[in-house]
Amino acid sequence: MADIPVLTIDGPSGSGKGTIAQMIARELGWHYLDSGAIYRVLAFASLKHQIPALDENSLVQLAQTLDLQFHLDDDRLNVLLEGEEVSQQIRTEKAGNAASKVAAIPAVRAALLQRQRDFCQQPGLVTDGRDMGTVVFPDAQFKVFLTASAEERALRRYKQLKEKGIESNLSDLITEISERDKRDSERKVAPLLPATDALILDSTELGIAAVYEKVCSYCAI
Ligand SMILES: Nc1ncnc2c1ncn2[C@@H]1O[C@H](COP(=O)(O)OP(=O)(O)OP(=O)(O)O)[C@@H](O)[C@H]1O
Numbered sequence: 133m134a135d136i137p138v139l140t141i142d143g144p145s146g147s148g149k150g151t152i153a154q155m156i157a158r159e160l161g162w163h164y165l166d167s168g169a170i171y172r173v174l175a176f177a178s179l180k181h182q183i184p185a186l187d188e189n190s191l192v193q194l195a196q197t198l199d200l201q202f203h204l205d206d207d208r209l210n211v212l213l214e215g216e217e218v219s220q221q222i223r224t225e226k227a228g229n230a231a232s233k234v235a236a237i238p239a240v241r242a243a244l245l246q247r248q249r250d251f252c253q254q255p256g257l258v259t260d261g262r263d264m265g266t267v268v269f270p271d272a273q274f275k276v277f278l279t280a281s282a283e284e285r286a287l288r289r290y291k292q293l294k295e296k297g298i299e300s301n302l303s304d305l306i307t308e309i310s311e312r313d314k315r316d317s318e319r320k321v322a323p324l325l326p327a328t329d330a331l332i333l334d335s336t337e338l339g340i341a342a343v344y345e346k347v348c349s350y351c352a353i
Pocket residue numbers: 143144145146147148149150151152168228288289291292335338339340343
């Protein structure tokens with residue numbers, strides 16, 4: 133793993149991690165891991181298999197055996213659970229919150245660690261999440277922590293939902309995002325935190341193209 137280049141992009145929900153990570157993975161032809169999607173699929177699968185939220189042993193067993201596939205297309209990431217397309221279902225705010233809750237269980241995180249590391253293959257890996265630079269790939273050559281104000285991130289989510297024809301309430305989104313930030317940042321294991329050697333980028337005032345340019349220049353692409 134040591135000689136495989138890895139770029140980690142961590143940050144809170146809606147900061148633009150996935151957008152930038154996918155752009156760079158496509159540009160370089162590197163593998164792409166959306167680690168948040170794993171937690172989202174796990175939460176979704178636990179509902180599908182009717183596992184009670186407090187049944188940690190069953191959740192861990194599900195995490196160990198989760199039948200999950202990712203395919204990165206030209207314009208989106210396709211996610212399959214047990215062969216069934218779930219890309220849209222796992223992207224709701226409800227699914228994000230459910231993911232944040234299962235992700236706070238230390239044994240669940242431990243069960244998913246090697247699965248994430250297995251994505252590290254030649255010619256390289258771009259990955260986004262909360263603990264990619266701190267826990268999963270601590271030796272990554274390039275680490276970015278991408279952030280933005282909660283208001284700006286909620287506004288991005290509001291526009292994203294509107295484009296999909298889904299009406300939402302901006303102040304509810306700000307509340308949901310802030311609550312998720314708090315849970316992800318305050319949990320005991322692998323909290324949302326910049327790695328000490330990460331480039332910290334605040335994108336509140338930056339568009340996608342400007343963030344992409346800054347990350348490319350940091351990685352000397
Ligand atoms: N710098 C930016 N300026 C404006 N809009 C942006 C910027 N970066 C991303 N967006 C938009 O914000 C929305 C959320 O972006 P994205 O899904 O990449 O965030 P994320 O950090 O991966 O979120 P999550 O953690 O919830 O998966 C998308 O609609 C995306 O197009």
